[in-house]
Amino acid sequence: MPRLVEQLKEQGIVDPTPIQIQAIPPALAGRDVMGLAQTGTGKTAAFGLPIMNHLLKVGKKPAPKTVRGLILAPTRELAGQIKDNLTAYSQGTHIKVGLVVGGMSISAQVNRLARGTDLLIATPGRLIDLIERKAVDLSETQFLILDEADQMLDLGFIHALRQIAPLLAAERQTMLFSATMPKHMNELAATYLKNPERVAVSRPGEVADKITQEVHFVAGAAKTDFLIEKLAEHRSDAAIVFARTKHGSERLMKTLSKAGYATDSVHGNKSQGQRQRAIDALRGGTIKVLVATDVAARGLDIPDVRFVYNYDLPNVPENYVHRIGRTARAGRDGRAIAFVAPDEMGELKDVEKVLKMEIPIASGRRWDLVPGVDTRKPKRKQPSGRGGGGGGAGGGRRNNDNWGKEQPRGGRGGAPKAHTARAEAKPALEGRWDPTNDGPALEAPKPKGRKSKGQASDQAQGPVGNGGRPQRGPSGAKFAGKPKGRGGKPKGKPNMGGNAKPRRPQA
Known part of the structure; x- marks a missing residue:
């Protein structure tokens, strides 16, 4: 040695x-x-x-x-x-x-x-x-x-x-x-x-002693303006801003760029070369603000990052610890600043449970203590068409016990329940290779059941009911093509949307 x-x-x-x-x-x-x-x-x-x-x-x-x-x-x-x-x-x-x-x-x-x-x-x-x-x-x-x-x-x-x-x-x-x-x-x-x-050498959920944490209770629509105000207080210092979704982080990066900040983004829709160039730019001082999803919450060792912003709180509470660990590197001091909208109170409580402490309040008041404020998650519409839905800051909360397991079918048509992916809070059953985590996308459970005479396979053609009217498939997707008559097979292929069988990963 x-x-x-x-x-x-x-x-x-x-x-x-x-x-x-x-x-x-x-x-x-x-x-x-x-x-x-x-x-x-x-x-x-x-x-x-x-x-x-x-x-x-x-x-x-x-x-x-x-x-x-x-x-x-x-x-x-x-x-x-x-x-x-x-x-x-x-x-x-x-x-x-x-x-x-x-x-x-x-x-x-x-x-x-x-x-x-x-x-x-x-x-x-x-x-x-x-x-x-x-x-x-x-x-x-x-x-x-x-x-x-x-x-x-x-x-x-x-x-x-x-x-x-x-x-x-x-x-x-x-x-x-x-x-x-x-x-x-x-x-x-x-x-x-x-x-x-x-x-x-540390307890679960423990963070570095030199990281100062704070939380601001900010309405979702006011987060971007508030972030620009906070960044203006330390323009010369490097910062990483964590957003929950790929599209959300890209939009935020473009908004900050228009506001005059030298910035770039790192997320799963970027190629490896683009991601590395953005990281090198922050490390070299070419940019001062890096907007990222949890794909960058680990593996980034940039000693000069003084500020970490949680623009959105993570769906996985442990990821908060990894996010703020991007600051206070190599013995330096760092600040971790979180923005919390009313519908993120559940995530905040989960994070504080992991930390075994309440994060000090820097501005605003806990939403659950403000009369008349609804802290419930807004109901999301069921995804339809290719790729599924899910907008805004991104997606539901995970269930540790059921992750990776086939969910029971329920509801009309026996539609399988969808998971919410952990890495980027996007639907896991998208039928696409996920470039974020280099892992295979999950495949939707195949519907079971006997096929009656004259009825096509659910996956190939879709069932046809009385009068030859096309029915909805296992995900609620309508089958394309006109029926060939009572009991016949419909023409065309179904639009299976996000539940299509995943393609093999591309090189």
């Missing part, structure tokens, strides 16, 4: 952080490790240095297409940050560090994997694509790292993990790190870790 220590000194890393002090010794001893620590506490070195030490001791190079150590991350940004750190630590050694994420050329990734990789950082969706192409061989992989495992659960990557884990070597070392500990985390650990050493 002397070469690694020398390289760390060259980067100014001398004293280990608390998570490194606790996690590195059992990792060096070959133990499985389960760690609880916030982002920005040095977790990458905590799992990366022990693996690199082992690889340097063994000395041999990886065979073509093989991987010796696999690190799974939930987002492209986090994966890229891990790759940059491990590449810096391994300077001057023979260790080859690779990165495979969505939004980048898959053919180039296939070519690089063909030469063999010591440490591969990957998002689950792209890795499965490469496995299906037989571009990578995990049978000799002796190390598995699950970083930000709580977000992997949030994004539904447990299904991808079930596909990937059996392909690795049976005798391997597994380490899991997370910033929060939802109830499903112990189930995940019991499945993939053997008698792990548990280390923790």
Whole structure:
């Protein structure tokens, strides 16, 4: 390990952080490790240095297409940050560090994997694509790292993990790190870790001491003007503004740009190159305001960000902790400012439950204490047509217990109930590849039931009732085409809207 220590000194890393002090010794001893620590506490070195030490001791190079150590991350940004750190630590050694994420050329990734990789950082969706192409061989992989495992659960990557884990070597070392500990985390650990050493340097929901939090109770229609006023108070300081939806963040970015702010956006509709350029612009000072969805809540390590604005509160309360963790990096001070509209009181209460504290009020009055103010969520219309509905600031609240499960059919026509996606608060049953989390979109449950004589398949043509009148399909979508007569098949194909079968992911 002397070469690694020398390289760390060259980067100014001398004293280990608390998570490194606790996690590195059992990792060096070959133990499985389960760690609880916030982002920005040095977790990458905590799992990366022990693996690199082992690889340097063994000395041999990886065979073509093989991987010796696999690190799974939930987002492209986090994966890229891990790759940059491990590449810096391994300077001057023979260790080859690779990165495979969505939004980048898959053919180039296939070519690089063909030469063999010591440490591969990957998002689950792209890795499965490469496995299906037989571009990578995990049978000799002796190390598995699950970083930000709580977000992997949030994004539904447990299904991808079930596909990937059996392909690795049976005798391997597994380490899991997370910033929060939802109830499903112990189930995940019991499945993939053997008698792990548990280390923790923070309580669940704990935030950095140097982050000052405040909340402003602002009507939804007044949020944008209020944000512009707040940004004007510190024009020279870098800030990240979190919005709930992709379209909402893009609209907000354009509004801020028209107001004279140097700004850009990061969300799932942007290509990987566009996202990286926006992040680099904030890091380099070219822009001062980055508008983002939760895709950027982890993996962004920009030391100079002093302000984090929660323009919309997140649907997943734990994401609040990750969002505000983008400030107060590297020992600096930071401020986390939240705007809360009347219909966000439920989200605020959930966040404060995670924090185990009430966020100090900077302006306004708690909406639930104001007579005559309705704090209920407005009822949303059922989605119709391709892609489904869902407008405004974005979407309902998740249900931890039912995420990823097929919902019972109910209502007229046996229509399946729709989930609300966690990452961007958009309908999960959209029949499209989700570029936000590199994971496969969920597929709508197929309607069941016997087909009567003369009745077409629900998915292919749709039922025809008495008099040959077209009926509604399993999602309430009307079937196109005129009926061919009583009991006959209607012509044309149905418009299944957001419940169409998902296409395969594109490279």
